[in-house]
Amino acid sequence: MAVAADGNGLNQCRDNLPELIERINEVRTSGQLCGGVRYPAVAPLQAHGVLQQAAWEHASNMANYNFLSHTGLDGSDVGRRVTALGYEWQFVGENIAAGQPNVDTAVKEWLASPGHCQNLMSSEYRETGVACVANPDSEYGYYWTQVFAVGFE
Secondary structure, eight states: OOBSOOTTOTTHHHHTHHHHHHHHHHHHHHOEEETTEEEOOOOOOEEOHHHHHHHHHHHHHHHHHTOOOSSOTTSOOHHHHHHHTTOOEEEEEEEEEESOOSHHHHHHHHHHSHHHHHHHHOTTOOEEEEEEEEOTTSSSSEEEEEEEEEEOO
């Protein structure tokens, strides 16, 4: 079972989720070099409750069942998970990470990965949900998920 808090600060990642969105939007609005490709500044992402729920469920499953994958326990991908929660999307994507104890290290890892960085900088995405779940009994301790999407208007 994922922990909400303990004496080692394992709840820190969950407590700082607003900071995560703020940090990602700083990156988006300043432009970024992703795997040798320069991405111009793009609009900030807006938090969305359904995407937040999708991110939390996936991070929670990874923490509680000790795995790291874009594929869910039931074989689902991010599109299927978001659709199952009632979000009708045009574009959807996901970043995951594990082991990073705080926002700065999670964002640094995503920026160092060309694919994750491209998701962060995609102008197609308008909304996001983020989650971090900690479980000291798991291999990595911290599991991060960010879901990106743009819905039908």
